[in-house]
Amino acid sequence: MNPYLDIIIRSTAVYLFMVIALRVFGKKELSQLNTADVILILLISNSVQNAMVGNNTTLWGGLAAATILFAINFVIKKLLFNSKKFSDFMLEKPEILIHNGTLDFKTLGKLNITSDELKEAMREHGVEFFKDVKIAMLEIDGNISIISGDKVLKQTHYKRRKNHKNLIQGN
Structure with a gap:
């Protein structure tokens, strides 16, 4: 050959x-x-x-x-x-993490996203409380997008980082 x-x-x-x-x-x-x-x-x-x-x-x-x-x-x-x-x-699909202030614990557990990590993403988007989140999604590129009920929406960029527990477990 x-x-x-x-x-x-x-x-x-x-x-x-x-x-x-x-x-x-x-x-x-x-x-x-x-x-x-x-x-x-x-x-x-x-x-x-x-x-x-x-x-x-x-x-x-x-x-x-x-x-x-x-x-x-x-x-x-x-x-x-x-x-x-x-x-x-x-490609994986986007996943809803919070809808109208209610956390989806099943999805958060499946994706290994901690509440601290979610709170960090919220702070970076200018949102303080879960109840103020209209929708939070883990996008296919690893970003966590957050839309608040606030009339003044801010566009920020939060890139999800994996922690040591998720070495080759991507979701």
């Missing part, structure tokens, strides 16, 4: 495995990674390197692997944009 075709097949297999593994373990966005997650990704990248290029440690072998990874990533992004079914499979 052509050594570069071998690299293309191996790299494609590793890429698809990683996409599926990250989906199964729930990691959605790089912004949600903590230190342990970054270490995991670095170790995984080191462990799958040989699986992608085999014995070919040449510059051209590495460039071939990198090129196919960029190409696959480009195709997946196009599919996410153009295919609702694929997008629904790959």
Whole structure:
């Protein structure tokens, strides 16, 4: 077999495995990674390197692997944009955390969001009490959006950070 075709097949297999593994373990966005997650990704990248290029440690072998990874990533992004079914499979849905001042404890528990974390998001949105929240949602990108009943709405940005208990449990 052509050594570069071998690299293309191996790299494609590793890429698809990683996409599926990250989906199964729930990691959605790089912004949600903590230190342990970054270490995991670095170790995984080191462990799958040989699986992608085999014995070919040449510059051209590495460039071939990198090129196919960029190409696959480009195709997946196009599919996410153009295919609702694929997008629904790959991306998680927004989740309602608070509705009209009432916390959804089942959803908060499922997503491992603490009340302290929710209060932090509320403060960043200028809301002091749960009762003042019209709706709070965990968006697909990891942001917590909060809309208050206040007539003067403020736009702020709160990016949810994962804590140490949620190493590879993304939701």
